Amino acid sequence: MSYQVLARKWRPRIFREMVGQEHVLQALINALDHNRLHHAYLFTGTRGVGKTTIARILAKCLNCETGVSSEPCGQCSSCREIAEGRFVDLIEVDAASRTKVEDTRELLENVQYAPTRGRYKVYLIDEVHMLSNSSFNALLKTLEEPPPHVKFLLATTDPQKLPMTILSRCLQFNLKNMNPERIVQHLKFVLGEELVPFEEAALWHLGRAADGSMRDAMSLTDQAIAYGSGKITEVEVSTMLGTIDQTAVYDIVNALASLDGRAVLAAVERMSEQAPDYANALAEMLAVLHRIAIAQALPEAVDNSHGDRERIMQLAQQLPSEDVQLFYQTALLGRRDLPLAPDARAGFEMVLLRMLAFKPQGVIDVPTQALPQGQQPKVVQAAPVVNQVQSVSQVQEVNQAPVINQTPVVNTPAAAPVVAPVPVAETPVQVAATSASHTPPAEEPPVMDAASVPDDEYAEYAQAPAYYDVPATEPAAATQEVSQPKKPEAALPPVVAAPELPPAAKTIRKVPYEQATPADWTDIYLGLGVTGILQSTVANCQMTGRQGNEFFFVLDETNSTLFDVSHEKRLQDLLVDYFVEQVKVRIQVGKVTAETPAQMAIRLRAERLDDAIKSIKNDPVVQQLIAQFGATLNEESIQPI
The missing domain is CATH 3.40.50.300 (P-loop containing nucleotide triphosphate hydrolases)
Known part of the structure; x- marks a missing residue:
């Protein structure tokens, strides 16, 4: 027959x-x-x-x-x-x-x-x-x-x-297309009945190559059996289909996650032995990064349609979400520009090296733990200043000093950090003296830290200036240090290091399970470490009450677009880890009657911006520029640091 x-x-x-x-x-x-x-x-x-x-x-x-x-x-x-x-x-x-x-x-x-x-x-x-x-x-x-x-x-x-x-x-x-997972399950059944030995990874290649068609999957399986002389192996199927080995793609992504350039180039070297299509390699990498981004935003949405769910979940934990987005955009643009490269492999390697060279900027991690006792901060941020306006006589010299955007901060017991003007002809000693003489008394700004910020989405608001109590003799000592520079001819003064003193900012409070009330919701929220889409729900929730181990929340109806019923279970898991107790969570959409963490972040942001504007308006340098040169202050350009 x-x-x-x-x-x-x-x-x-x-x-x-x-x-x-x-x-x-x-x-x-x-x-x-x-x-x-x-x-x-x-x-x-x-x-x-x-x-x-x-x-x-x-x-x-x-x-x-x-x-x-x-x-x-x-x-x-x-x-x-x-x-x-x-x-x-x-x-x-x-x-x-x-x-x-x-x-x-x-x-x-x-x-x-x-x-x-x-x-x-x-x-x-x-x-x-x-x-x-x-x-x-x-x-x-x-x-x-x-x-x-x-x-x-x-x-x-x-x-x-x-x-x-x-x-x-x-x-x-x-009729719908067949997903690779369903195709692989059917191929396992058919090959088991046909007594054909196979490797499961090879079936995933066939399932993806079938592109939703069960008949195509069967035809490709026939071809793979003939190609492999009665058996189906991953190497032979990859060679038959001319596809990129998924292992090589995961090796590259793993190397990018560990920022190991040597491992990245070694993975490309191993991939090049198969004479791959580097445009397809970038396409496979984009697919992997896309699944990683989904796993970070909504882990339960990641299926096993590619047979790689465990790998995807592992990479989602290793890679920061900002890096995933940047890698995806870099690979997307690199695929577009790949035909312009003199060599396909060189263009592919340059795309990977570009991923290593560039990092997201402006993303600040919010501290979730208190500093150990005795640990002292080593950097004091400078107060916001306005670029100086130079006179005509100051710009006649070719080698004049650049306009100073930030100046060293000298702290006094009851004064906020201020900045003094630095004329071109002044020496570093004069700069220090002028800075000390123009230190007017001012109200001490409010101290804010990460405990005042509801989530990492508003992490930039957590970086408030730190203020310390300094003995009255400290400015003089700092002036003596400045008066002996290594390069007297330099126009810019050296940076004066602030004394290492304990921080005045408060730390995040751990709320005991027995004492948890709606008034403690902000402190509880800060300790949860909420990320992803769940953050948009939890940050806009108000804790309304508690009955035993059951916590009740109201989600602000104006910010409930991304709410999903699964968020109750996910918040419940976070609270269980936080309290180390079994709790239940109930979330209802409605009108909030108290300040949510998200609203608090917006309020703190506005207060800090208002403090920054007032600080600059009261700065003697700014007042002198306005009085002498008719300068105007662009308040929209002011950002709190």
Whole structure:
């Protein structure tokens, strides 16, 4: 007996053997079991998803000698003849080869005659969109009101080309593409029955290459069995398909995650031995980065359709989300520019090196733990200043000093840090003296730190200036240090290091489980470390009450767009880790009556901006510039540091 290909040998014979398309099968099974049959069915979908197979099974159900049901016996003469393609009352028409109106009229001449053997005369028209307009017009009347013994089963891969008059006369069923996971499961079953040894990684390559078509997957499996001489291995399938080895892609992403340039180039070297298409390699990397970004934003949304869920979840924990976004954008632009590179491999390597060279800027990590006792800060940030306006006489010299944007901060017991003007001709000693003489008394600004900020989304607001109590003799000592510079000819004064003293900022408080109340919600929130989309929900929640181990929250209805029911469970898990107790969470959308963490961040941001504006307005340098040169202050350019 001649060999029969897998696609034909394993074509489903009954509805229970179908893989996928449950939404179509349920409607057909219920219609058959309850005798609610339509006279025309239209099956649409891409190639190889089961359109013709479902139509043949439906014809078998209609003409089975045991009666109309969703379970044909498969043993009667009608079932056997339909399976073998020789049933006289099943008229299969390839519309791609019979497009003329004469062919359609000839086909419809015998519609009025009763079926020869079966219960119904079934017309199965494949690729029906290929019919001409005249053929459609000839089919309209018969399709709308056919004889009771006639059923029309139409199949097409392009329903957009069908006239609305045809679509309105049919029950339309849209068949979905098969995802790789479902294809791999079916291939495992088929190869197990065929006793063909295989590697699961090779099946994932075949599942992705099939692009949603089960028939294509079966054909590629036939080819892989022939290529591998009776077995299916990952290396041979990758060579046969000409695809990029996924292991090499993951090696590159792992090397990028550890910022190891040597490992990145070594992975490219191993990949180059397979003579890959580097544009496809970048496309595979983009797909991996996309799945990593999804895993970071919504872990439960990551499926195993590529057989790599564990790897994706591991990389999602290793890579910062900012790096993932930057890597994706760099790879996307690099793929566009790759044809311009003198060598494809060199262009690919430059894209990877660019990922290592650039890092996201302005992303500040919010501290979640208190500093150990005795640990002292070593850097004091400078207060905001305004660029100085130089006079005409000051710009006549070629080698004049640049405009100073930030000056050293000298702290006094009851004064905020101030900045003094630095003329070009002044020496560093004069600069220090002037700075000390222009230190007016001012109210001490409020001290803020990470404990005042609700989340890392507002991390920039946490970097408030630190103020310390310094003995009165400290400025003099600092002046003496400045008065002996290594390079007296330099116009800029050296930076004066601030004394190392304990910080005055408070730390995040750990709220005990027994004492947790709505008033403690901000401190609890800061200790949770919420990230991703969940952050948008939790930051806009107000804790309204507590009954035992059950915590009740109200989500601000004006900021509930991204809310999902799964957020309750995720917040509950965070609170369980925080309190080390079993708790329950209830979130309702409504109007908040107290300040949420997000609202507090906005308020603190506005207060700090207002303090910065007042500080600059009261600065003697700014007041002198306004008085002498008629300068104006652009308040919109002021940002708190």
